[in-house]
Amino acid sequence: MSADTIQEARRQIEICNACRYCEGYCAVFPAITRQKAFADGDITQLANLCHNCRGCYYACQYTEPHEFALNLPKVLAEVRQDSWQDFAWPPQFGKVFHKSGVAITMLIVLCFSLFFGLSRLVMPANGDGFYATLSHSMMVAVFAPAFLLPLVSIAISLRRYWQFVGGGRLTVAAVKSAFANVGRMKNLSGGHGEGCNFEDEDRFTKLRKIGHQLTMWGFLLCFMATSSGTILHYGFDIKAPYSLISAPKLFGVTGGIMLTFGTIKLAWLKTKADRKLGDGRVWGGEMAFVLLLCAVAVTGLLLYAVTGTVLVPMLLAVHLGTVLTLFLLMPFSKMAHGFYRLAALLQDERKVNNDSR
Amino acid sequence: MKNEPDLVIVGGGNAALCAAITAAHAGVRVLILEGAPKDYRGGNSRHTRNFRCMHDGPLSVLTGSYGEDEYYDDLLRVTKGNTDETLARLAIRGSQDSQPWMEAHGVRFQPSLSGTLSLSRTNAFFLGGGKALVNAYYRTAERLGAQVLYDAPVTHLELTQDKITRVDYTYQGENLTLSPKAVVVASGGFQANIERLVAAWGPEAENFLIRGTPYNRGDVLFDLLDQGVQSIGDPTQCHAVAIDGRAPKFDGGIVTRLDCVPFSVVVNKHAKRFYNEGEDVWPKRYAIWGRLVAAQDDQVAYSIIDRKSKDLFMPSVFPPITADNIGELATKLGLDVSTLERTVADFNAACQPGEFHPTELDGVTTDALNPPKTNWARPIEDGPFYAYELRPGVTFTYLGFKVDETAQVQGPNGAIRNLWAAGETMAGSILGQGYLAGFGMTIGTVFGRIAGREAADYVR
Ligand SMILES: Cc1cc2nc3c(=O)[nH]c(=O)nc-3n(C[C@H](O)[C@H](O)[C@H](O)COP(=O)(O)OP(=O)(O)OC[C@H]3O[C@@H](n4cnc5c(N)ncnc54)[C@H](O)[C@@H]3O)c2cc1C
Ligand code: SF4
Ligand code: SF4
Numbered sequence: 070m071s072a073d074t075i076q077e078a079r080r081q082i083e084i085c086n087a088c089r090y091c092e093g094y095c096a097v098f099p100a101i102t103r104q105k106a107f108a109d110g111d112i113t114q115l116a117n118l119c120h121n122c123r124g125c126y127y128a129c130q131y132t133e134p135h136e137f138a139l140n141l142p143k144v145l146a147e148v149r150q151d152s153w154q155d156f157a158w159p160p161q162f163g164k165v166f167h168k169s170g171v172a173i174t175m176l177i178v179l180c181f182s183l184f185f186g187l188s189r190l191v192m193p194a195n196g197d198g199f200y201a202t203l204s205h206s207m208m209v210a211v212f213a214p215a216f217l218l219p220l221v222s223i224a225i226s227l228r229r230y231w232q233f234v235g236g237g238r239l240t241v242a243a244v245k246s247a248f249a250n251v252g253r254m255k256n257l258s259g260g261h262g263e264g265c266n267f268e269d270e271d272r273f274t275k276l277r278k279i280g281h282q283l284t285m286w287g288f289l290l291c292f293m294a295t296s297s298g299t300i301l302h303y304g305f306d307i308k309a310p311y312s313l314i315s316a317p318k319l320f321g322v323t324g325g326i327m328l329t330f331g332t333i334k335l336a337w338l339k340t341k342a343d344r345k346l347g348d349g350r351v352w353g354g355e356m357a358f359v360l361l362l363c364a365v366a367v368t369g370l371l372l373y374a375v376t377g378t379v380l381v382p383m384l385l386a387v388h389l390g391t392v393l394t395l396f397l398l399m400p401f402s403k404m405a406h407g408f409y410r411l412a413a414l415l416q417d418e419r420k421v422n423n424d425s426r
Numbered sequence: 427m428k429n430e431p432d433l434v435i436v437g438g439g440n441a442a443l444c445a446a447i448t449a450a451h452a453g454v455r456v457l458i459l460e461g462a463p464k465d466y467r468g469g470n471s472r473h474t475r476n477f478r479c480m481h482d483g484p485l486s487v488l489t490g491s492y493g494e495d496e497y498y499d500d501l502l503r504v505t506k507g508n509t510d511e512t513l514a515r516l517a518i519r520g521s522q523d524s525q526p527w528m529e530a531h532g533v534r535f536q537p538s539l540s541g542t543l544s545l546s547r548t549n550a551f552f553l554g555g556g557k558a559l560v561n562a563y564y565r566t567a568e569r570l571g572a573q574v575l576y577d578a579p580v581t582h583l584e585l586t587q588d589k590i591t592r593v594d595y596t597y598q599g600e601n602l603t604l605s606p607k608a609v610v611v612a613s614g615g616f617q618a619n620i621e622r623l624v625a626a627w628g629p630e631a632e633n634f635l636i637r638g639t640p641y642n643r644g645d646v647l648f649d650l651l652d653q654g655v656q657s658i659g660d661p662t663q664c665h666a667v668a669i670d671g672r673a674p675k676f677d678g679g680i681v682t683r684l685d686c687v688p689f690s691v692v693v694n695k696h697a698k699r700f701y702n703e704g705e706d707v708w709p710k711r712y713a714i715w716g717r718l719v720a721a722q723d724d725q726v727a728y729s730i731i732d733r734k735s736k737d738l739f740m741p742s743v744f745p746p747i748t749a750d751n752i753g754e755l756a757t758k759l760g761l762d763v764s765t766l767e768r769t770v771a772d773f774n775a776a777c778q779p780g781e782f783h784p785t786e787l788d789g790v791t792t793d794a795l796n797p798p799k800t801n802w803a804r805p806i807e808d809g810p811f812y813a814y815e816l817r818p819g820v821t822f823t824y825l826g827f828k829v830d831e832t833a834q835v836q837g838p839n840g841a842i843r844n845l846w847a848a849g850e851t852m853a854g855s856i857l858g859q860g861y862l863a864g865f866g867m868t869i870g871t872v873f874g875r876i877a878g879r880e881a882a883d884y885v886r
Contacts, residue, residue: 088555090552136674
């Protein structure tokens with residue numbers, strides 16, 4: 070981790086601890102006021118607790134040109150980014166993917182070709198629907214490792230994070246309230262429930278929170294669609310394609326629509342927001358990630374729309390290509406933030422509970 | 427200017443914005459002339475955190491009740507009676523319905539900040555602090571059609587008989603004039619004008635730090651007083667507290683405060699003590715230390731504690747100067763080593779046993795020491811030792827316009843028909859001396875609203 074960035078964050082956090090005006094905005098400030106001295110692990114924990122809602126920038130009387138030069142959303146974003154990169158496993162991957170939207174795009178292209186190639190070469194003997202294009206076992210052979218390996222990687226990263234920030238045993242209560250925080254995105258509510266500052270300077274709006282919720286829940290629904298498909302396939306020997314009134318379709322179509330709108334909203338907001346209040350180094354990578362999620366959703370929905378036509382093979386290749394990219398990049402892309410945020414919220418709940426005891 | 431405004435508001439802090447919003451609500455064409463650039467808009471109001479609010483029962487984030495008489499008694503105590511009862515009660519009563527008004531115009535409140543529990547009944551805290559309040563008000567004012575010019579200091583208001591006939595201001599390097607129907611002055615005190623402070627207080631004022639905005643120079647205040655407008659408030663006095671000596675000259679704000687005095691011994695540049703550090707709980711004594719330090723040579727003092735007291739007060743923005751023994755600390759501070767050692771040794775020897783209570787008057791005192799320390803007198807003996815440099819930090823000046831109950835400014839021959847004043851620039855009428863936490867924003871809000879209403883009535 071960059072010692073300079075951490076030191077700069079520490080300098081700013083110590084000013085905040087003497088001020089505390091932003092205490093009501095989010096979980097970061099109450100966490101600050103519980104301490105007087107901040108180790109590198111504490112700073113990293115605070116950085117991962119921050120949701121970049123920017124309330125504390127626009128409300129701060131010490132932003133530049135003031136000599137105290139406060140810009141907490143930015144410096145915490147940088148520390149956060151560095152931490153994800155440093156905890157990433159395998160480490161070299163972290164470096165490559167974090168900074169470049171270009172690398173992400175190239176990988177997608179690579180996956181596309183792979184799929185086009187595969188679907189031409191390995192023609193299945195007896196398949197229906199999608200499997201007429203690509204055999205089920207072929208899909209499993211590619212996707213099972215592409216899904217499991219990133220999860221292993223993330224588990225390793227989170228373990229390292231947990232050790233670095235001094236995490237310990239969790240209680241049921243802490244887990245419950247951390248998940249409730251995520252579910253409601255409490256830290257994007259500005260402390261007064263009117264949302265955050267993002268696309269229009271100091272105006273509070275719910276747009277980002279709504280965009281994020283659509284994206285998160287949309288993604289989870291799509292994920293449930295795949296899971297339920299897997300269960301039907303293996304548990305009940307019911308194979309795709311599924312009818313509209315089936316768990317995979319209901320989850321998939323609803324989730325796909327939510328994910329599409331959510332990501333378009335987030336991408337649009339991102340173009341409006343002041344780049345100087347985030348980590349400028351990864352703007353492109355974050356944007357590419359949002360667009361990738363959008364591509365997953367759109368191609369998934371299109372695939373359903375063109376069922377039975379000649380477009381299926383091509384669209385399927387594109388869709389699976391994007392999904393594959395998303396999975397593979399999970400530990401190294403912005404996707405990782407969900408895991409780290411959850412870990413940070415859990416650690417915060419632990420500390421709150423320990424304090425009140 | 428394409429739309430000649432009906433009402434010009436001089437200043438862009440809390441009082442100015444409350445007046446602007448009220449008048450714009452009434453359909454008046456309002457122009458705000460803010461002397462500061464946009465980044466520094468909002469004067470001292472951007473540094474605030476709460477306002478003091480009367481309430482007959484629980485109100486928003488305020489607990490219990492805080493009635494008019496208790497509020498007024500608190501005011502009498504700090505001002506030693508140096509107030510105008512009619513205006514004071516107007517401000518106090520007005521605070522109660524100002525709270526919902528503020529909320530309706532974008533201000534958000536939160537329970538008192540950690541470390542300020544003592545204020546949770548009397549003061550409502552702004553979520554995000556004063557700059558968040560100012561931001562919300564600018565949005566509201568502009569939504570209601572008020573125009574704002576930044577970097578537009580007013581240089582002169584022309585008084586002809588009983589009316590203001592011309593407003594001179596500069597904008598983008600140009601000297602411009604306007605002739606609106608009415609004017610509200612809300613441009614604060616003159617504490618950022620060091621030459622004026624020196625003239626009023628003496629050469630010591632050179633060494634004062636200004637806690638808030640560098641833009642409150644009193645230009646409009648003196649311009650009008652020079653034209654015979656009536657003033658109120660002692661022109662030689664300012665409210666000053668002891669802050670960290672390393673704070674910036676201007677705009678250091680809240681983070682430069684130091685709460686360590688009651689747990690320390692305070693010495694001057696001759697390494698001698700000069701006042702009872704344990705006289706009362708800190709919030710009550712906070713304000714006198716500005717004057718005490720101002721009276722010392724070079725307007726500097728040093729507050730010294732040992733390890734025992736390090737974590738007893740809110741963290742400060744600058745780290746303390748640290749040493750393993752008093753001699754080394756003296757060297758680091760540039761004080762005479764043997765004198766400081768003797769001062770601390772004498773103090774330690776005079777400390778009487780007793781049970782130490784950091785948050786209440788514990789009566790742990792010194793014996794036969796001059797000056798005594800009458801509470802929290804624990805020997806300074808456990809290294810490492812820590813020191814903070816103290817300097818006077820000016821919050822505001824007392825000189826202001828004399829106004830009546832309608833916030834109308836009083837000229838040489840009675841009321842000026844189209845001129846109102848609000849906020850710090852007229853607060854001297856109510857706060858003749860001392861200060862009551864959160865009362866500055868109350869005066870600005872209540873009289874800002876009154877001034878806006880009266881000016882709007884006049885214009886229409
Ligand atoms: C660090 C600090 C903390 C404080 N905390 C609190 C608190 O918590 N609660 C509380 O009640 N009070 C507090 N106060 C006092 C409070 O700040 C003032 O009482 C209050 O802000 C006064 O409001 P105002 O609108 O009259 O003046 P200001 O907010 O100072 O506004 C004056 C405005 O006039 C502008 N101006 C000046 N000259 C000109 C000119 N010639 N032409 C055009 N514009 C001009 C300035 O740029 C500024 O915008 C605090 C003060 C300081 C310094
Ligand atoms: S961001 Fe600024 S206003 Fe907020 S707590 Fe920190 S120093 Fe204070
Ligand atoms: S940007 Fe938002 S979430 Fe992050 S520290 Fe500031 S107020 Fe909290």
